[in-house]
Amino acid sequence: MRKFLAILVCKMGRAVGKLVGKGSSMPGKFALKICPDILRQVELPQHVIAVTGSNGKTSTVEMIAAILRAGGKTVVYNEEGANQIEGVTTMVLTHATFGGRVNADVLLIESDERYAAHSFQFFHPTEFVITNLYRDQMTRNGHPEWVYDAILPAIAPETELILNADDPLSSCFADGHERVQWFGLDRCSTDTDAPTGVYHDGAYCPVCHAPMEYDYVHYNHIGAYRCTKCSHCKPKTDYTATSLDLERGSLTIDGTVTIQLAFRSIYNVYNILAAYAACRRVGIAQDTIAGVINNYILKNGRMQKFILGNHHGVLLTSKHENSIAYDTNLRYIASTRSDCVVLVIVDAVSRKYFTSETSWLWDIDFDQLNVPHVKKILLAGQYCNDLAERFSFTGIPEEKLEVQPSIPKTAARLQDGAEQALAGREDLYVVTCFSDRDKLLTLPGVKKEA
Amino acid sequence: MEFRFIHFYPDLMSLYGSYANLSVLKRYLEELGNTVVVESVLPGQEIDLAGADFLFMGAGTERAQKAALADFMRCSDAVKAAAERGTAMLFAGTAMELLGKTITDAGGTIYDGMGLADFVAVQGPHRMVGDVYGVTDLYSGAVVGFMNKCAHITGVKTPLLTSLAMGFGNEAEGGPEGFHWNHVFASELTGPLLVKNPRLLDTVADAILRQRNASLPEERPANRWADGSYAITAEQLRLRCEAQKTTK
Numbered sequence: 294m295r296k297f298l299a300i301l302v303c304k305m306g307r308a309v310g311k312l313v314g315k316g317s318s319m320p321g322k323f324a325l326k327i328c329p330d331i332l333r334q335v336e337l338p339q340h341v342i343a344v345t346g347s348n349g350k351t352s353t354v355e356m357i358a359a360i361l362r363a364g365g366k367t368v369v370y371n372e373e374g375a376n377q378i379e380g381v382t383t384m385v386l387t388h389a390t391f392g393g394r395v396n397a398d399v400l401l402i403e404s405d406e407r408y409a410a411h412s413f414q415f416f417h418p419t420e421f422v423i424t425n426l427y428r429d430q431m432t433r434n435g436h437p438e439w440v441y442d443a444i445l446p447a448i449a450p451e452t453e454l455i456l457n458a459d460d461p462l463s464s465c466f467a468d469g470h471e472r473v474q475w476f477g478l479d480r481c482s483t484d485t486d487a488p489t490g491v492y493h494d495g496a497y498c499p500v501c502h503a504p505m506e507y508d509y510v511h512y513n514h515i516g517a518y519r520c521t522k523c524s525h526c527k528p529k530t531d532y533t534a535t536s537l538d539l540e541r542g543s544l545t546i547d548g549t550v551t552i553q554l555a556f557r558s559i560y561n562v563y564n565i566l567a568a569y570a571a572c573r574r575v576g577i578a579q580d581t582i583a584g585v586i587n588n589y590i591l592k593n594g595r596m597q598k599f600i601l602g603n604h605h606g607v608l609l610t611s612k613h614e615n616s617i618a619y620d621t622n623l624r625y626i627a628s629t630r631s632d633c634v635v636l637v638i639v640d641a642v643s644r645k646y647f648t649s650e651t652s653w654l655w656d657i658d659f660d661q662l663n664v665p666h667v668k669k670i671l672l673a674g675q676y677c678n679d680l681a682e683r684f685s686f687t688g689i690p691e692e693k694l695e696v697q698p699s700i701p702k703t704a705a706r707l708q709d710g711a712e713q714a715l716a717g718r719e720d721l722y723v724v725t726c727f728s729d730r731d732k733l734l735t736l737p738g739v740k741k742e743a
Numbered sequence: 744m745e746f747r748f749i750h751f752y753p754d755l756m757s758l759y760g761s762y763a764n765l766s767v768l769k770r771y772l773e774e775l776g777n778t779v780v781v782e783s784v785l786p787g788q789e790i791d792l793a794g795a796d797f798l799f800m801g802a803g804t805e806r807a808q809k810a811a812l813a814d815f816m817r818c819s820d821a822v823k824a825a826a827e828r829g830t831a832m833l834f835a836g837t838a839m840e841l842l843g844k845t846i847t848d849a850g851g852t853i854y855d856g857m858g859l860a861d862f863v864a865v866q867g868p869h870r871m872v873g874d875v876y877g878v879t880d881l882y883s884g885a886v887v888g889f890m891n892k893c894a895h896i897t898g899v900k901t902p903l904l905t906s907l908a909m910g911f912g913n914e915a916e917g918g919p920e921g922f923h924w925n926h927v928f929a930s931e932l933t934g935p936l937l938v939k940n941p942r943l944l945d946t947v948a949d950a951i952l953r954q955r956n957a958s959l960p961e962e963r964p965a966n967r968w969a970d971g972s973y974a975i976t977a978e979q980l981r982l983r984c985e986a987q988k989t990t991k
């Protein structure tokens with residue numbers, strides 16, 4: 294009876310919530326109050342795929358859903374992004390019959406990494422993709438090892454782990470676990486011999502803390518690592534990017550599947566690899582996967598094109614408090630060849646209140662912008678002083694920098710082009726977070742492109 | 744003057760942009776016409792602390808902290824002697840806990856600290872996270888920062904921040920934070936606390952200079968970005984403190 298009531302309340306709550314435009318967590322919260330172990334009582338599909346990690350969760354889940362649907366599977370997933378237990382409960386019960394059976398071939402869950410153990414206390418994923426573990430949202434997450442410890446109890450022995458072989462920390466989830474599938478990237482032309490970036494989280498082995506060595510590094514500390522003392526090293530991969538040419542945008546997986554990248558970022562490559570691995574485990578054909586991923590454009594708007602004055606703009610969404618997300622987008626800008634202007638906006642670190650937490654700015658390798666084709670760098674938002682102080686420790690010439698707290702005024706500078714450098718037709722790259730992006734994109738002079 | 748800085752474990756203890764404390768201090772002294780040489784110490788590497796002007800260790804994860812502690816204990820006597828002599832040093836984040844008598848991890852294992860101070864650190868399964876707005880006896884004006892730690896520290900008799908209007912201190916919310924004795928500065932405040940607090944930077948720089956029988960000049964180079972950042976942060980946190988008082 295409680296099960297039926299919980300499902301009924303959740304369905305009704307969700308229907309009302311949709312009408313009034315409210316979030317998707319509340320119905321699940323009510324359902325859990327009525328029947329705390331409701332998630333144990335429902336009948337789940339044969340495949341329950343969970344995706345967690347610091348970066349790339351949403352993109353990977355979106356891609357998996359698109360591929361599975363193209364492969365003829367019915368998929369239920371938390372499209373609205375509510376990724377803690379309440380949101381997961383809403384999603385499951387909304388798609389369940391009143392008898393408690395979820396009508397789908399696959400239940401696909403993007404799970405908050407800190408709360409995965411909580412979300413999966415009543416059921417276990419059949420396949421669990423862990424994309425990576427990086428420094429991320431220090432204001433809530435502590436540090437990557439703390440998040441590792443939080444995820445660990447969420448892993449059940451019967452779950453098949455799908456892990457990133459190139460990440461020295463998240464690969465540790467395989468220790469003592471029998472069912473593991475690995476995805477990773479072979480050596481490619483853009484690799485370096487040693488870790489890059491401001492800090493070196495891969496300098497020491499996460500298992501024994503002895504120094505690590507690298508055969509090659511794709512970015513930051515992601516690559517082919519080897520502990521100098523214990524056996525921790527990059528494992529042999531089951532799903533492999535065997536060839537990657539970011540300049541031409543071509544990726545080959547497992548030597549046979551060729552993919553044209555819509556977004557030529559190595560970040561995107563890892564999301565594709567994770568999605569590819571998960572979908573292969575569910576039995577989707579290589580051709581079907583390639584067909585979907587070829588020129589796949591993410592729906593979540595992480596890369597938004599726009600016009601501002603004479604500038605063709607690209608907004609690269611980089612999570613604040615996540616230095617690797619920033620580093621990856623800065624690397625992308627550095628890899629472009631045309632003259633450009635870069636705008637970095639940090640206006641709100643927390644959506645709730647002003648916080649003094651700006652240490653993450655010091656973890657970002659802004660020196661990547663110290664290249665001739667970056668003609669000007671504009672720093673805007675409430676934290677522009679913090680940004681300027683951080684930039685003052687880079688090798689970027691001071692005359693390239695312009696600091697302005699007001700985002701509209703900064704946009705106006707780009708629009709009317711009072712100075713030659715800004716009046717041109719250079720490409721414009723904007724690096725900022727979800728919390729700040731619309732402060733630029735909704736300005737009257739900004740015309741978004743599809 | 745030429746100054747010699749020692750940076751302990753720059754890769755192992757490198758969380759939260761801790762390194763920026765050293766960077767800003769180096770640049771500040773250089774802007775005052777000095778030369779600063781920074782020597783990094785890696786685990787197992789020989790180090791001579793004689794003649795060092797400043798010792799620094801940044802924040803690390805709880806596991807990295809234990810690895811650092813295991814190596815650092817060989818330097819314990821030399822660091823204590825340097826502290827007695829008045830050598831300036833800053834231990835930021837979890838590095839602060841190394842100065843005490845013991846560190847107890849979340850599983851209950853007790854590790855000996857170097858015993859420069861009488862406090863003990865007990866780590867737990869929860870993190871204390873949030874902005875900090877407090878005061879110090881070292882100068883007037885607020886100290887701002889952010890706390891993200893999992894340890895309660897008890898037994899500090901001479902804290903760096905004497906009281907907090909907002910945030911977690913050594914033992915409790917609103918209580919004193921950090922440790923200060925002679926020219927030893929320690930704080931669990933996250934990341935680049937010397938960047939965020941220009942007057943604390945002055946204080947540490949002055950401590951270094953005093954050991955060389957010098958002091959900060961009256962006329963000093965202004966840093967408009969750091970000063971601007973501090974002004975906004977201090978004002979915003981002050982407003983939050985007032986709002987919290989009103990709602991209580």
